[in-house]
Amino acid sequence: MTKPPILIALVNDYDVVTTGLAHMLDQYRERVLIAEIDTNLGVDDRVDIVLYDTFAQPESDVEELRTLAENPRARRVVVYTWNFHPALIERAREQGMSGYLSKTLPAADLVEALEAVHAGRVVVSEQAPRARTAPGLNWPGRGEGLTDREAEVLALITQGMSNAQVAGLTYLSPNTIKSYIRSIYRKIGVASRTQAVLWGVQHGFTPDHHRVEHWQGGP
Template sequence: MSESPMRVAVVSPLDVVAVGLAAMLEQHPDQVAVVELSVGFGADDPDVILYDAIGLHDGDGADLEHYVKETSAAVLVVSQDLRPDLASRALARGADGFFSLGVDDEQLLRAVLTATTVDDDGAVLDAGDALAVGHRLGQDVGLTPREIDVLTLITQGLSNQEIAEQSYLSINSVKTYIRSAYRRIGVTSRSQAVVWCLQHGFAPSPGL
């Protein structure tokens, strides 16, 4: 008996993106089934959620965090090449990987089919050169998820106290994460850290 098709949901505020991705996936009914997100999730969670990063442009990302934390689905971010900052923000919030809207039919299928395949370290396996599945901000220098969160908020202009309040950390913990992150990226000041982050794909403050 053959395996059931992988269940995939597409989340985008743009109909052209949602319809376009769904149409590409529906060309492979033996491997992929496009489904709607149910209100309650749980047992009906899809295997993969494709999340359009443009949703972070106008929103606060609460929906993305819900998909990451409250569903069992692998969450892949779909990003326009002209807005890498949005993909960076999505990855910092815990998305499993991302790929460009410029992918072709076969690349999209490969990204979806490998989204739930993990290596021995629990990281999503790379789906190929055209995709960035499995890539995370700061991966090349060994930043931890918490260090990434802190650097993201620093880049967006938050003070240590504001970071502590938003992340539910003590001010001393924030300072510890900042020091360890600075060591990993090779900087000694906040301004240097912001420059490094902007050069490595972190989302800038709206005022920058």
């Protein structure tokens, strides 16, 4: 007898991020099925796994992780990230996360990891040394040449955070944040933080508030 697919809810602040991930997983619909996509709304359906994409929702947001872990509609919660600072992994485990998976995983490997989580294992990806994000994912500013990490920094700045706050939330050094910001300014053609924030507002870097139910014919 064929096993039913694992029901997944995708959670992030940005539609472009969650829909890109949903499209990446669509080729494995017989194994994982997107039940709903939530951007700044609580999980509504009963699902096997919540896949929490951390783009501009840093892993250090303990309250967000706790809310997801305590939601009775979600059997398990998995963090999906590029940031593997040991303190972040430990904190996620303390909040009840069942997985901590890398955005560098090819789609097939991501599905296998989700299946392992569904079977009751706690899965933590090996840290990839500066590898590229998996093909198929998307983020604001990608078309303008921003990397996912640069885009995340710009999103946090657009939300009004200082360099120190961005560094603290992402567990990156202040000098690394400054380096990202210089690269961002160059790529989007601005010369100041105010101009960068305005550009971010105009190009989809403010959080969305949507729920997509029954993704592509899902439950």
